[in-house]
Amino acid sequence: MSVARAERLVNLVLCLLSTRQYLTAERIRGIVPGYADAPSDDAFFRTFERDKTELRELGVPLEVGRNSAFDAIDGYRIARRDYELGDISLEPDETTAVALAVRLWDSPELTGAAHGALLKLRAAGIDVDQQAPTVVESKVRTSEPAFGPLLAAVQARQAVSFDYRRPSPTELRTRTIEPWGVVSWKGRWYVVGHDRDRKAPRCFRLSRVVGDVRAIGRTEAFERPTGINLLDFVASTGGEPPARSTATLWVARNRAAGLRRRAKVIGQRVVDGVEGDDVQLDLGYPDSAVSWIAGFGPDVLVIEPDVLRKAVLERLLAIAGEVAVP
Amino acid sequence: MSTSHDRLPRLLSLVPYLIARPGIPVTEAAADFGVTPRQLRKDLELLWMCGLPGYGPGDLIDLSFEGETITVTYDAGMNRPLRLTGAEATALLVALRALLATPGLADTDAVARAIAKIEAAAGQAEPAGVAVALSAAEAKRTVETRTLVQQAVADGRALRMTYYTASKDEITERTVDPMRVVIVAGRSYLEAWCRRAEGVRMFRMDRIDDVTVLDEPAAPPPTARPTDLSGGLFQPAPDQQEAVLVLDPDARWVAEYYPVTELDELDRGRLRVAMRYADTSWMVRLLLGLGGDVVVEQPAELATRLRARAAEALSRARHLTVT
Numbered sequence: 001m002s003v004a005r006a007e008r009l010v011n012l013v014l015c016l017l018s019t020r021q022y023l024t025a026e027r028i029r030g031i032v033p034g035y036a037d038a039p040s041d042d043a044f045f046r047t048f049e050r051d052k053t054e055l056r057e058l059g060v061p062l063e064v065g066r067n068s069a070f071d072a073i074d075g076y077r078i079a080r081r082d083y084e085l086g087d088i089s090l091e092p093d094e095t096t097a098v099a100l101a102v103r104l105w106d107s108p109e110l111t112g113a114a115h116g117a118l119l120k121l122r123a124a125g126i127d128v129d130q131q132a133p134t135v136v137e138s139k140v141r142t143s144e145p146a147f148g149p150l151l152a153a154v155q156a157r158q159a160v161s162f163d164y165r166r167p168s169p170t171e172l173r174t175r176t177i178e179p180w181g182v183v184s185w186k187g188r189w190y191v192v193g194h195d196r197d198r199k200a201p202r203c204f205r206l207s208r209v210v211g212d213v214r215a216i217g218r219t220e221a222f223e224r225p226t227g228i229n230l231l232d233f234v235a236s237t238g239g240e241p242p243a244r245s246t247a248t249l250w251v252a253r254n255r256a257a258g259l260r261r262r263a264k265v266i267g268q269r270v271v272d273g274v275e276g277d278d279v280q281l282d283l284g285y286p287d288s289a290v291s292w293i294a295g296f297g298p299d300v301l302v303i304e305p306d307v308l309r310k311a312v313l314e315r316l317l318a319i320a321g322e323v324a325v326p
Numbered sequence: 327m328s329t330s331h332d333r334l335p336r337l338l339s340l341v342p343y344l345i346a347r348p349g350i351p352v353t354e355a356a357a358d359f360g361v362t363p364r365q366l367r368k369d370l371e372l373l374w375m376c377g378l379p380g381y382g383p384g385d386l387i388d389l390s391f392e393g394e395t396i397t398v399t400y401d402a403g404m405n406r407p408l409r410l411t412g413a414e415a416t417a418l419l420v421a422l423r424a425l426l427a428t429p430g431l432a433d434t435d436a437v438a439r440a441i442a443k444i445e446a447a448a449g450q451a452e453p454a455g456v457a458v459a460l461s462a463a464e465a466k467r468t469v470e471t472r473t474l475v476q477q478a479v480a481d482g483r484a485l486r487m488t489y490y491t492a493s494k495d496e497i498t499e500r501t502v503d504p505m506r507v508v509i510v511a512g513r514s515y516l517e518a519w520c521r522r523a524e525g526v527r528m529f530r531m532d533r534i535d536d537v538t539v540l541d542e543p544a545a546p547p548p549t550a551r552p553t554d555l556s557g558g559l560f561q562p563a564p565d566q567q568e569a570v571l572v573l574d575p576d577a578r579w580v581a582e583y584y585p586v587t588e589l590d591e592l593d594r595g596r597l598r599v600a601m602r603y604a605d606t607s608w609m610v611r612l613l614l615g616l617g618g619d620v621v622v623e624q625p626a627e628l629a630t631r632l633r634a635r636a637a638e639a640l641s642r643a644r645h646l647t648v649t
Contacts, residue, residue, distance in 0.1 A: 101422045121407075136507040187510070187512030295612060319632055319636035
């Protein structure tokens with residue numbers, strides 16, 4: 001931004017803050033330094049439009065209106081109560097919390113916005129020490145390319161469409177949603193919204209969005225439902241609650257430490273000349289338990305339940321290239 | 327970190343900032359705004375040329391410099407910062423709410439008060455539309471471990487712990503000098519100097535099986551530096567090997583869970599990826615668990631070892647007499 005432009009914009013803000021009257025573009029052209037230099041009407045209006053856009057993007061509330069019914073065209077002013085940050089003072093422990101919160105983001109979109117907020121809090125007289133050492137450092141990353149466009153669509157309340165890949169059963173199809181929010185749950189980002197084709201609320205994992213997110217139609221196109229807790233919604237669609245069951249396994253002596261730390265030894269047994277222990281353990285998610293147990297190979301054998309024993313053997317057979325299921 | 331896009335917000339914040347801190351040194355103000363003292367002086371020179379219509383000596387913003395300090399003597403009506411934008415309020419409030427919902431991260435009472443005050447001051451800021459659960463994956467036991475470890479970090483005490491190393495599938499006793507606790511991607515870690523490994527290590531909180539706070543103080547050597555997390559937790563190391571895998575649809579989660587390079591999108595929803603790994607035994611365990619849903623294309627030794635391990639397991643299973 002050129003010095004002249006920055007100076008003009010600051011003067012424009014000060015001028016519109018100081019007036020109670022709506023000032024027309026022509027009045028502003030006559031008053032605010034910088035606009036008089038415009039070589040033509042056309043050039044002036046182009047510049048003025050750009051300046052208004054810039055201020056609105058920064059969040060400056062430009063009011064548009066007329067002073068009386070006799071005015072032929074709209075004018076502009078800034079209402080001080082809408083412009084100014086409300087009174088705020090924070091206790092030292094509260095500023096510590098704010099400093100921690102600002103450091104949370106590792107995200108092109110959110111880091112900048114958090115720093116913008118911090119700047120304004122400082123301008124309101126609050127001292128925030130960002131370097132203060134903390135015991136816990138937490139970071140939330142947004143590395144998915146879809147994050148930025150989806151966050152923008154959520155904030156603009158604009159519908160989007162994107163190609164979405166579901167892994168199993170495999171399916172790549174275009175989804176069109178009214179996005180209500182983006183959610184980080186168990187270290188993954190999701191977007192929650194109303195699926196226009198399915199006519200129901202759905203959530204989508206950002207890492208499964210393929211290609212670009214396309215904004216559709218106008219902004220402020222829908223209302224976000226008020227009664228919905230986004231985190232709860234994602235948590236409840238994240239998978240069925242684990243069916244817990246107890247399994248009995250054989251574990252070779254001094255092997256499979258990762259499994260042993262969760263198991264209880266109930267006996268000893270020698271299998272094919274190898275010493276080991278019979279153990280019992282509680283299993284949560286059945287499918288990931290199969291992978292986990294199969295991963296230990298010959299070090300862990302399933303005694304029961306039979307369905308688990310067969311599932312583990314299936315995996316191993318597929319790798320060994322054998323076909324018969326015992 | 328100063329770009330031209332940041333300049334207008336800074337200019338609008340600068341006068342109220344200075345009003346709140348009469349006589350502040352230029353260097354201190356520059357540090358708070360994240361710019362050089364030279365840039366800050368340029369900003370002040372610009373503001374000096376701004377003011378109210380009339381633009382006479384009494385209408386322009388006036389600043390007085392005394393030595394290296396600044397004081398605002400006339401603010402031209404710009405005495406409060408601009409309100410927070412929806413995006414700014416969101417970034418700050420969502421982060422605060424995430425801290426509030428995570429046990430032991432911050433003084434929750436202070437966080438709750440900060441949220442209430444910022445919401446009140448931000449006024450009509452948009453409702454968030456962003457929500458973050460920092461450690462949703464943590465079991466109750468893990469939260470207890472983390473709470474104990476955090477206290478040790480705060481008190482600067484060494485720890486003795488029983489730790490499960492997943493990559494080697496082994497449990498070891500270690501004495502460590504805690505440096506900090508880190509929560510990334512829904513999981514918490516202890517970053518500490520490990521006396522056994524003689525290096526800085528990240529210990530996953532849910533793999534600490536037993537922990538005792540020692541009387542001796544934590545004393546990481548001065549050379550111990552916290553890990554730079556800006557590139558994520560997993561960083562490629564030079565001594566790693568690389569496997570080329572073809573993942574069936576049922577195994578595609580591997581590409582989402584571990585850092586891989588996607589090579590080709592194949593038919594029937596399969597995906598070819600390159601995946602780096604430090605420990606072959608860990609890789610074999612992962613692949614055995616995936617069964618027929620993955621094909622190892624490279625290296626050949628990995629595929630051979632995998633088949634041998636599966637065959638051995640099947641042979642032993644035949645000897646298991648189930649009663």
